[in-house]
Amino acid sequence: MKIIIAGNGKMGAALTSQLTAEGDDLTLIDSNLNVLESSEESYDIMVVHGNCASMDVLIQAGVKEADLLIAMAGADEVNLLCCMTAHGLNPNIHTIARVCNPEYTDQIYVMRQMFGLSMAVNPERQAATEIERLLKYPGFLKRDTFTKGRVEIVELRIDKKSKLCNVALNDLDGIVKCKILVCAVLRDGKAVAPGGNFVLREGDRIYVTAFTNILTLLLKNLGILTHKVKRVMICGGGRISYYLAKQLQNSGVQVQIIEKDQERCRQLSAILPSACIIQGDSTNQLLLESEGVSSCDALATMTGLDELNMIISLYGNSCGVPQVITKLGHIKNADILGDLSLGSVISPKELCCNTIVQYVRAMKNQAGAALTVHTIADGQAEAMEFYADERTRNCGKPLKALKLKKGVLVVCILKGAKMEIPNGDSYFNVGDIVYVVTGKEKSIYQLNDIFE
Template structure:
């Protein structure tokens, strides 16, 4: 499949890295020659320098033979014009545009055909949705949802006080007293696919498959004390803060947004009358203390600088803020992140990438493609859900009789309204939904790909 990526910023570069690794025929367009040369040296791709909305540049990139165009520049208008032009040159091409301006949300949906859009993505809005979900369950570092919210993979950190510290997975049920499955463990920055004899140690981050309605039970039995979030401090007044504030405005949660730019503060004050907007430097210890950081329920750091976000988050942790969420634009060096003991980390780039990669895989496999794809364990593993159809092999056979590829784990089976954490005697039939976790080095496009 031939794919054109227009724009080599954070999201575009991440897409280039992942899609080229999966073997797609990739052409990258950008106006910055140095950026293109760097990508050309690192990946097996074609590059074209120029304006991605220009008809001549798109023709040079091979738009008439392309199957998909992904417009990821930093300008919404340029992305939309790029998709419109590509669609005019090739009616069969699929197009995806990054559109971040809240003012465009309604018209993008209403005018999709006019823009020639197959899908619009908004990394900032996706990040706000993820942060809101974490604020609802403060005990988890991360939550990934499947089957319209019925099944989740949640991330927990094992510290010295945890009831699971030095406990083998086979002995977990006596502590958690609900059906769960540990599908991956991050230890010293490396992802491990554990068996029942695996013993959890201090510092491990575990990824647990559980039914959504058992999450409260899980936290309670682990002794993780959670209380309703009543006051949140947001550091940075960008688009994520705006989207998050809009989502939380009817929740009864008090919001304080700290933003350095006076003009942006006035704009936010007009758009978000229920929020308290504070002009100031979010890295100022005096300002954070005067705004009551030690008494807030959650701190979310979303300035434009990753380093600043990490420093403020670490300070929030030292002030015993119950929940600290950090937004990061770059997550390439995950070993550094693990050593810093940051709690929840949100990457708009990674969230957007996952959505687009899922669309690309579905295009290539029109039937049998994954319904949902989530990246877990600092990008070292993927969690996917598949619908079992008439082409799926081994229907009705017990899992213990099947030969699965190494590091592939079946973590849940949905049989209509009934959900099952599987054991060796479990099986799937046509119409069921199967959830798997696998290492990122495995190419799993359809359910049949999990079998040897």
Template structure:
């Protein structure tokens, strides 16, 4: 597809990397010629320098022949005007805009026909929602839902002394006493789609497929005690902190928000529910954290404007015995380093936003048979996709043991209507079933038939 990306910042650069690797015809627009030259030199893309909301610049980018425009500049207003102008020049184009200001959310939804937006993405709101889900369902580092929320893929780290240490996957059910499937393992930053002979080690990150009921049983059988968070400390009062505090307060969670900027504290006090306690202070201060009861809280979320500061606070929270620690980072380039530090759950708003856009692009590519949902797991080194089996799908009614799949691909789950199955060699799928596939990164799976040899 021909795609225009307006804005070559963090999100634009990440999208350029992901979409150019998938073989799309990309044109970048940015007002900074130096930044633009760097991306054009690094990737096989075209570059246009200028204001992306300008009709002249959009025409120079050949907008009339484009299939999709992604507006991801630092200005919400420019992104909106860019999308509207592009749609005026090419009524068939799909438009996606990054909108970060909470004040615009309801307005854009109400006037979506006027703005001509196919999709609006808000990285901070997405990150806050992901963090809220993790706090509401503790025990795992990450959670992704499929099959109308009946199936999940979760991330679990094997701690020292865990029952899972030195267990071969073929013997896993004997240890955990419930039906789950380890669909991917990350060890030392390298991801594998494991076979039954794979032996688990301390420090491994497991990506496990199971129903919600089985996951609860898994935690219980592994001795991982979880309870709903009652008191949460949030370090940083940016947009993510605003969204998260609002949602947690509505659920009856006691929220303490620490923000260093006095003016921002005053602004938040007028916007947040009165139940949220706002503290003006330095979240990296050991004295402040201890005086505010870090040892007694259920979760700490670090989301200051500096990754390094977030990591330091999270590490200190771990030493204080906080049951759940969630760390926001702006960059995921140092995955293995972050993993070795033990920062708890790591959330990257930029990655969440880009993954949403890539899912939309995939759906555009092939509407018939396209993946219903797509999630990046294991720091983007693997993907989990959900497909519906249709009449054109190969091997309907055949036992899985007789089907040859491409290398590094696994069928992780089959949903037969309301019944969900973690498959074995005797399992079969029929037309109308939904199937969850896990594949190592770098593979392009546009439809279910792409998984077969």
């Protein structure tokens, strides 16, 4: 499929990496020649130097023959003009634009056709929504949702006090006392597809498939005490902090935002009148102590610098904050984060990329495409949701009789209103929803791709 990526910042670079790995024909547009040359050396792609909203530049990039344009420039207005121009030159092209300004939220929805938009993405808003979901279940490092919230894959870290430490997966039922499936384990930076004899060790991060309605029971049976979050301290007053504060206030949560820039503090005070806005340096230990960091229910570090976020989160963890959430935007190698007490790590870039890659896969295979795609285990595995239709092979056959590709695991089957964590005797039929976890190196575009 021919795809044009307009803008080669963090998001554009991440998309270039993912989509070239999937075999797509990419053309990259950017006004920074050095950035283009670097991408051209790293990937087998075409590059065009210039303004991505310019008609001449888009024509040079092959917009009239392209299937999809992804506008990821730094300015919302440029992205919208880019999509509008591309659609005018090629009415059949699909367009995706990154639009981050809260002022445009309603406008984009109402004027979507006028802008020629197939989809708008907002990484900051996605990140805020993900953080709010994590705050509802302290104890989980990450939550990925399927079937409109009925099934989830949650991430847990095994520490030396955990009830699961040194326990084989075959013996989990007697401890958790509810139906779950450990679909992946991250050990020493490497993802493992565990068997029943696999023994969990201190430091492992496990990915558990469970029904959403038993998550509270799961945490209770593991001895992970949870309480309703009443006060959240947010370090950094950017867009994610704004979206998050707004969502938390709607849920009755008290919000404190610490922001260094005086003008930004004034803006936040005007648009978030119920929040407590503090002007100051969030790396200042005395300031954090005076504002009650040790007594808050959760700390979210949302500054623009990954290094600052990591330092503040480590300090918050040392103060005994029950839940710490760290935003990281630039860290490429997740291995170095493994032993750091950063709590839940949120990457707006990764969340947005997953949404776009899912759209691209759906375009390639309109009929049998994945309904949902999530990246887990630090990007080493994917969890996908498929609809079994008339073309799906092996319907009605027990899983133990199927020859699945190596590293592929069926983790859940939804039969109408009934959900099932499968065993060897389980099967799926036409009309069922099937959930699959696979290594990232496997190209799974439709359900039939899981079979040998």
